[in-house]
Amino acid sequence: RINGAVEPLHFGTFGGVALKYLWFALGLSLSVITALGTMMWIERRQYGNEGNKSDRFYNGLSKLNIGVCTGLAVTTAGLFVHNLVYWGDEADRMRSIAWTYFAVWGLAIVYAFVRKGVYKANRELIGVTGALLILAAILNQTMTEIPVGGFGNHTPTLIIDVTLIVFGVAAILIARVLPKARP
Secondary structure, three states: OHHHHHHHHHHOOOOOHHHHHHHHHHHHHHHHHHHHHHHHHHHHHHHOOOOOOOHHHHHHHHHHHHHHHHHHHHHHHHHHHHHHHOOOOHHHHHHHHHHHHHHHHHHHHHHHHHOOOHHHHHHHHHHHHHHHHHHHHHHHHHHOOOOOOOOHHHHHHHHHHHHHHHHHHHHHHHHHHOOOOOO
16 A cells, blocks of 8 residues: 555656656755755865864765765666666566666765765766666667657657756766866
């Protein structure tokens, strides 16, 4: 019963296109605010006079923050691609999604720790997110054979694909202008 109530919220299978855009914008806003807020909190403690831990502790906390927060964006975009290229049994789809979700998220967290410099890791993970969003739109257009003109019942799907491309390009451009190291 609980799963039946939560599933439409997670997969956006309720309401019209306008409500889905609102849901997407609110979710994205919350993610960005959370990531930026924790980044500022860590930076203020590491470089300000409020923190009392070592630089190593705050560097590790920054890496964890980047891996978790930006990793969630990579994971979400990766799931869009996964869902389009999934070839297994439909009954196993949810299990496959769960494994992919935690595997990609875990890899993003590990990458944030392995990559030298949290600013570089953040830039690169945001860039990967953008590339995956664009790939998802392209795969959706090629694999589902939706007319490029968006005629008929395919217009909402075409709008979503264009939105994915716009957000993907925006993510790549944002990744390019973010600093490579702490200013």
